Amino acid sequence: MDMNGLDGFKLAPGFLDRSAQEQLVEELRALLQEAPFYTPVMPRSGKPFSVRMTNCGKLGWVSDRAGYRYQPTHPETGRPWPPIPEVVLAAWTQLGGYSKPPEACLINFYASGTRMGLHQDRDEEDLAAPVVSLSLGDEAVFRIGGESRKDPTRSLRLKSGDALVLGGKARLAFHGVDRIIAGTSTLLPKGGRINLTLRRVTKED
DNA sequence: GAGTGTCT
DNA sequence: TATG
DSSP, X not given: OOTTOTTSEEEETTSSOHHHHHHHHHHHHHHHHHSOOBOOBOTXXXXXXXXXXXXXXXXXXXXXXXXXEEESBOTTTOOBOOOOOHHHHHHIIIIIOOSSOOOEEEEEEEOTTOOEEEEOOOOOSOTTSOXXXXXXXXXXXEEEOOSSTTSOOEEEEEOTTOEEEXXXXXXXXXXXXEEEETTSOSSSTTXXXXXXXXXXXXXXX
C-alpha cells in the first residue's frame, strides 16, 4: 500500500515470484533438518507460543522462562544456527538500505489458528538498522500501529512472496499477526505460513 | 525488568 | 466476525 514509507514501513508486494518462493521453500526444507522448529515459551509464566520457531544466521532470537535474548545456538540441539539463504540475504541488500549485514534471521511457522500478539522488536542493540521480513504460504492478517501500544493500528494482508520493511519511524512500531487465512496459498503442501525476519543485532561485530 | 501471552 |  505505502511504498514510500510515509507510515514508516515499506511493503513490497510480490517481492519473490512463485519460482523464487518454491526455491526458498526447498532450501528451508534442508535448513529445518539442521535447525528444527521448536515451541518457545514466555518468560516467567512458561506459557507456550502458538508459533513454532527456529533461526538461521550467527544469532537467533529465543524466548524461555529466563527471558528474550539472541544466542548463537539452537536451544534444543545446542548446535550453531545454519547460514542465511542467499535469496534472503538479497532481500536485505535490496530493501534494507543498510551498510552492515544482518546477523539474525528468525523463522516463524504459523499454523492456521496461530496468532502473534502486538509487540515491538526491541531486543536489538542496533535500532538504526531496519527489520526486513518475508512471507511464504497462507496469507496473514497483520496489524501495525505506532511506537506506543495505545497508538491507532491498521490492518494489512501479507501474501506469499511479499516483503515488509520496518525502518525509520516504524522500526519500533507495535505489530502482530491477528490471523492466518487457511487455503489462500498452495506453496506449502501442509498449509500454514512461514515468516522470515532479518535483523541486525549488534552495532559493531 | 517484563515481554510476542490470553482476554472480550 | 473484527477490533483494541
